[in-house]
Amino acid sequence: MYEVRFHGRGGQGAVTAANTLADAAFREGKDVQAFPMFGVERRGAPVAAFTRIDTEPIDIKTQIYEPDVVVVLDTSLLDVVDVTEGLKPDGKIILNSAKDPGDFDYPGADVYTVDATKIAVDNGLGTETNPIVNTSILGAYSRVVGNVKLESLYDGIANNVPVKIENNKKAAKEAYEQTKGL
Numbered sequence: 039m040y041e042v043r044f045h046g047r048g049g050q051g052a053v054t055a056a057n058t059l060a061d062a063a064f065r066e067g068k069d070v071q072a073f074p075m076f077g078v079e080r081r082g083a084p085v086a087a088f089t090r091i092d093t094e095p096i097d098i099k100t101q102i103y104e105p106d107v108v109v110v111l112d113t114s115l116l117d118v119v120d121v122t123e124g125l126k127p128d129g130k131i132i133l134n135s136a137k138d139p140g141d142f143d144y145p146g147a148d149v150y151t152v153d154a155t156k157i158a159v160d161n162g163l164g165t166e167t168n169p170i171v172n173t174s175i176l177g178a179y180s181r182v183v184g185n186v187k188l189e190s191l192y193d194g195i196a197n198n199v200p201v202k203i204e205n206n207k208k209a210a211k212e213a214y215e216q217t218k219g220l
Contacts, residue, residue: 051172177213
């Protein structure tokens with residue numbers, strides 16, 4: 039079983055990212071779960087969302103405590119949330135950042151970065167002050183993890199994203215191509 043924890047802020051699309059990833063994996067014949075965890079339910083508040091993917095039926099019904107990968111949609115959360123809590127040894131961290139992976143110090147984890155904010159803004163997804171980076175970060179996830187194909191993500195995007203579907207697909211593809219740390 040592969041377990042993913044998304045960290046974002048309300049309004050950035052972390053919950054939609056978890057659902058879209060699950061949708062894409064389901065289209066590939068995998069068993070999936072996706073669910074959110076909210077603290078304060080307001081725009082900008084820290085949000086976590088989770089996705090499980092397996093080739094066998096999933097019968098666990100709990101939050102993900104030991105993820106294989108952590109996906110961070112907003113690096114300002116690194117100062118307020120321990121995003122690495124429970125991360126499995128040799129786990130992966132995917133960060134929305136223009137910085138290089140080597141600029142982050144997470145011993146025992148493989149770090150990858152993609153400037154999902156720039157990609158989202160360039161594709162008209164949100165605004166410079168409030169970019170919606172979920173589909174961009176999913177492109178990076180597909181490249182880094184490889185357990186869900188980019189083409190399946192396109193179908194998941196079409197099924198879960200309410201507007202600008204083609205722009206979102208393009209953002210996912212650009213992030214797939216621009217991810218650093220591989």
